[in-house]
Amino acid sequence: MTEVKEKKTEEIKKEAEEIGCPVKRALYYIEEFLNGPMCGKCFPCEFGSYEAKIILQNIIAGEGTESDLLALRKIADEMLEISRCKKGKDTAKFILEWMGTNAYKEHIEGRCPEKECKALVEYRIIPEKCIMCGLCLEACKDNAIIGEKKVSYRSGYLPFEIRQKRCTKCGECIKVCPVEAIEIIDVKVKETETVSAGK
């Protein structure tokens, strides 16, 4: 067995900053912090960061509310204020750094601006763009795409569709689509569209 070297908060910060969505970024930081450098020697940090993790998971799962944001801010504020050492304070600072931006608010409203939080987005094939080449069908390991590959001399083909229940939002289809016919849309946006379409 190889010894796993414990990460430093700076390393975690660097890794986290590669993630686009600020909420996901914070969650990554907190999870790595809890797995690694969190020493558990003072209550605000050890209990607070655990609670922050739960709240961030909630938000990412699309179940966040306004009061979650308040609680998260409170945790970060107090951790910054009364944690025993720099590690706890750094964690609090990291959370606070992005809490001021709109990203958190948008998440509560059901949108992930970076389209990274899977619970908040859906994959959709734009029918007008789809050429029914079948590459996505082959790439999809979850068998979430329905459609028949077009044979050039026949007609009557329908554009491909994604079955949302099966889709795990892995992104493989986007990578192979030659015509950029697959887009990621906010769940909430889709809902409003359907409502307006029904009018």
Added chain:
Amino acid sequence: MSKMVKLTIDGKEVQVPEGTNIIDAAELAGIHIPNLCYLKGMKGIGACRLCLVEVEGAKAPVIACNIKVKEGMQVTTKTEKINEARKFVIDLILSMHPLDCMTCTKAGVCRLQQYAYDFEIKESSFTRKKFGYPTDEANPFIKRDPDYCILCGRCVRVCKEQGTNVLEFMGRGIGAKITTANDKPLQESECTFCGSCVDACPVNALLEADRWRKGREWEYEKVNSVCLLCGNGCDITVSTKDGKVQKINSAQAEGSAEKYICAYGRFGFDCIEADTRLTTPMKKVNGELKETTWKDALETVAEKLKEAGKDTGFISTAGIQNEDALTLKKLAKDVVKTNNYDTTMSLYADADCLKNSQSADIDKADLIVLVGLNPSQWKRVLPQLDASVRKRVERGAKLIVINSSETKIAEVAAVTLTGDEISSLKALAKAAIEKGLKADKKLESAVSDASVSEDVEKAAALFAEAKSPVIFTSPSLFEAASNISLIKGSVVAVPAESNAKGIALMGLTTEGKTYKEMVSGGLKVLYAVGEVPVNKRPDVDFLIVQNSHLTELAKQADVVLPSAVFLESAGTIIDYMGRLKYLPEAIEPQGEAKSHKDIFIQLAKVMGGSIKRPTETEVKKAAKVKVKPSLKPFEKKEGLDVSPDEIIESVNASVINGSRLLWLKEAEKAAV
């Protein structure tokens, strides 16, 4: 006296000794600073962050448990910011703590409950968490319920510091659990069931196992008393309800770790209502013990005592109170008119050494010397001495063990001198004098023939450096050990029984036959008081046993008089440090049992004599001794060969066999 420091806390001016931390200083001023992880008497670790206070001139709030007071300090313990922070921490803890205060045994003394009330938190605003660790309740002493644990670590620190080292954190952060090595139940660990962790726990995570529905704090009547089960004579707090003892704790304020008591003292009280408990006098009729009245029993005894006169012998344990000892002596000397009265003290100590033994403050000692003593928490032989020595060593004091046999406590000693104790003591004195310590010329010449080994050199160096060394010695080695204290420090003889020193000072030491002579037979009447370590009836015409329990000896007696246990009898003792300690009557004696002194007084009356109840002044007068330290021969007193292990085990046989301690004894036996 240490220097006093003046400071202001919340506008209140207070004066406290130098070196006090802010929490303790505030407590002295009547101001409570919230805290969960701080244990009075131990260094603060600042984990809970509740004790944050503002100090004028400091940039950020400081933790009051770890910051010492300074002259002119201005402390504010409550600001809006600090209260918010405290509320935040309590809120977080409540999110993982059961909210069942209505049925919780700890209600009323639970710190978390108190703070939730103080900060007006009905329920946590955070996500509810539960880890579902199983409860450890496989032993009859301590129940561990990790669901209630707030991870303050008090129990871990208490257990570590006293040297038992059983409890430890498993994991870290919120899902951590406090448990034994390999997560085994307590009885499979090295646990001695002293219950220090129970006293330290601020919530319901560690509790006496039998507490369910036995009342909560506000229902108890509490009295401070003293445990008389061994020579340590520990301070205890007895909680009673409906005339019954419900629990016994170490006599210290909640949230402190200054005093230790062992499993005997904490859990031995079950024996009050044991099956073997005597509640009526008994008399032998046709070879069988039959219940009788006090009148009949006392008249029978009186008649026999009158007949036998000077051929009567009185033997007793040294765990009886001063008042019992004084009345017993008067009964023997003035009423029965015999010179034969002696106690078990004579098996391991002589009266002179106990009278000359000094007092000492172990908490101020920077060097402890143990001479011929083998205290052990694990064997429950002078366990409190073991715990306090280990605690002192943990806090920086040095330990020298001088013992011809192996001891467990030597594992924390800086130097261990094995081999003959007398030679070691002589060599130590010689080496100390060679190091330039001043000593009497006579002492110098007395030790001139000693040979100094390398270890002795080391010990002497420690002794030379020490400011206030304390020497604890077995009574048989007292004289030799006291010679060391002529150079520096104080010397304390540690007897095996709680009131041995009191017995010596009250003068319950024979002028006729000794204890050993009396139990070997030849007397007309033998009167045994307390749980004397005799199992077979000595060859006497008539045997009277006065004890709280029906022992083997009592079964063979002609008359059995039921006496009160120490929790049922008010009186005083003088512990090994020479402190006069008071015992109230925590509960009334069971059935018709009476205290020893009451029986002696009534018996004297039946015999036509009269003994007055001893007053406090009488005890205090008898307790006064002038100690003039002088050079004594470097010799071990002969004939004092009964070990503390033996004595403590046998005088407590009924306590052990009549309580849940029996479970412990059997578990220990099975483990070997």
